[in-house]
Each structure stands twice: as structure tokens, then as C-alpha cells.
Amino acid sequence: MRLVGHNKQWEFLKRCIKNDRVAHAYLFYGPLNIGKRTVAMEFIKLLNCHHSDTESCGKCQSCHGFESGVHPNLFILKPEPPEGKEDDAAGNLAVRIDKITELKSGLSLSTSDSGYKAAIIDGAEAMTYDAQGALLKILEEPRGKAVIILIAEQANQLLPTIVSRCQLIRFDLLQPKHIEESLIKNKVPVKLAEEVSWLSFGRPGLAMEYYRNPETAERQKRRIMEIVKLSKAPLSSRFRYAEALSKDTREMHCALDVWLSYFRELLLEGLGKEKNNFMPAKGNYSKTKIRSIIGLIEKIGFVIKTTNTNPRLALEVLLMKI
Ligand SMILES: [Zn+2]
Numbered sequence: 001m002r003l004v005g006h007n008k009q010w011e012f013l014k015r016c017i018k019n020d021r022v023a024h025a026y027l028f029y030g031p032l033n034i035g036k037r038t039v040a041m042e043f044i045k046l047l048n049c050h051h052s053d054t055e056s057c058g059k060c061q062s063c064h065g066f067e068s069g070v071h072p073n074l075f076i077l078k079p080e081p082p083e084g085k086e087d088d089a090a091g092n093l094a095v096r097i098d099k100i101t102e103l104k105s106g107l108s109l110s111t112s113d114s115g116y117k118a119a120i121i122d123g124a125e126a127m128t129y130d131a132q133g134a135l136l137k138i139l140e141e142p143r144g145k146a147v148i149i150l151i152a153e154q155a156n157q158l159l160p161t162i163v164s165r166c167q168l169i170r171f172d173l174l175q176p177k178h179i180e181e182s183l184i185k186n187k188v189p190v191k192l193a194e195e196v197s198w199l200s201f202g203r204p205g206l207a208m209e210y211y212r213n214p215e216t217a218e219r220q221k222r223r224i225m226e227i228v229k230l231s232k233a234p235l236s237s238r239f240r241y242a243e244a245l246s247k248d249t250r251e252m253h254c255a256l257d258v259w260l261s262y263f264r265e266l267l268l269e270g271l272g273k274e275k276n277n278f279m280p281a282k283g284n285y286s287k288t289k290i291r292s293i294i295g296l297i298e299k300i301g302f303v304i305k306t307t308n309t310n311p312r313l314a315l316e317v318l319l320m321k322i
Helices: 007-018 036-048 061-068 097-108 129-140 176-185 190-200 204-212 214-230 235-246 249-270 287-306 311-321
Strands: 025-029 074-077 117-122 146-152 167-170
Touching (some): 007 036, 025 036, 036 061, 036 117, 097 129, 176 204, 235 249, 235 311, 249 311
Parallel strands (some): 117 146
């Protein structure tokens, strides 16, 4: 799928190219799965396209190279398990210093290509402290035509010294309506486009995933139904649920994320937004109550991610309040 939404950000980046004011480093930050990486790739392609400076042509040698992901001037880093533990799916994913060192030599090698060298560090907040230190050195000595794009959920999860050397570009959730329209343009049947857009709560990457893989859409629906059911269930069931969910870290984060989106949607409806046909019937919540639940989910999500808090206890606190 081509770019969806983020017009303001895209226009800004195009102006950087047109006015020859491309920064050495950018930090794209905002929620997961909203298309930050797609924008980064488009930007890099356009920067190097031989034919155009408004939309990449998709036909020249450079565009082909970047699209296939194997261009000699392209470096993509993402969190990976430690060397030798590649099979350990739950392992400690990080961007480690050896990758940053490789990047440094890659960026300083001279190649026959006269275009920009470009690096994307996806999941930049997963850089280890050492890796961030090494990256800072690269940012402190920018060289020639090279651009580094960091992609993260939040800017404050990186060293402030790194952030201050990047041009910050914030990305927001999209309107489900926009995702829906783009899916329909891409020949997705209307009904299905409506449903997966709604389920994605503003994240085109997820909507696409739900469309391609209906099983993931079902799982997402269950997460939403689950929170509705739990809000009416006795405490003992809520605690059992908290215990089970706390054992699956990945699912726990997905669930918290969905619940947050669900309650935000409820709040918007309370403030007069048209009710979406797919929203399950809500409990009897006042706006104040919904606001306090949203605050609690945000707080618990943050605490679970950043501290050693016992996730089961944190989930219990939350499930008692809904
Ligand atoms: Zn091109």
C-alpha cells in the first residue's frame, strides 16, 4: 500500500528536499503501526530518485534498489535477539552496539553511487545504552550526504542528547475513515474495509494486517469483547483473567493498547462523535469515569513497560476499576 494520511508530515519532508535542507537526522515518533516507516522509505526513495523531486518515480534504478530493500546505500536496523539466540522469540530484543558500529563503517564507505546514504533505525528506543552512545558519536560528526531516520513510539525514551540532534517529526493516529477510503481504493470490499479500519483504531498497518490475515482480526475483536465482558464480570473472573494475561507479555501490551483505544472511542462518542456500528454496547460509564480509566490504562502501560512492577498486580488494579 502507498502512503496513507500524514500529509502534513509528508509535505514538510518534501519541502526539505526541494529547498535542499535535508537534516542529518530525523526522529519520527508516534504510535506503532501508523506508517512511520513507510513515510521514511518514501522519503529516502524520493531523496535519491533520478527522475523527480515531488514523487518518487518508482521506475529508476535507485527507486528499484530502495524498494527491494537491498540498495548499497540503505541501512536498516531493528531490534534483534542477541547473537546465537535467534530462535528465542521472547528473547531480549535490542539494537546493539555492534550494529551501530557496522552502520558507522557503512556510512563512511565511499560508493560509486552519488546519492544519499540512508539509515533507518526502527524501534530506536530499543537501542542499548552503549548503542545510543555510539550513535551519538555518529550524529556529532555528520558527514556528507547521509541521513539517519530514527523511528520510535516516544521521543523521551531516547537519550536527550540524541533527540536534540534530530529534527523531530510527530505522527498521529489516522482517522479510520481515511484508512477505509484507501483500502477501498486498493480494491478491498467496502464492508470489510469498514470493519478492519475500525478494528485498527487509526493504524493503517494493522488494518492491512487484519485484511490479509482474518485470524488476527478475530483476535482483535475478542480483545475488545473481552474488556466489555470483564466490566460486567465478578471480581474473581477479573483476577483470573489478569493472572492469565500477565503471563503473555506481548498479548498483554496488545490488550492494553486496544482497551485504551476502546475507551478513547467511548469518550469521543460521549462528546458527540457519531457512534460506530461496530462498537459493542458500552457499560454505564460517565465521562469522568471514562477519563479516569483512560488515565489508569496509560499509567499502567507505562509502568509495566519501564519498571519491574508485577504485571499481574497492575492488571488487577486496572480490572477492578473498569
Ligand atoms: Zn525514481
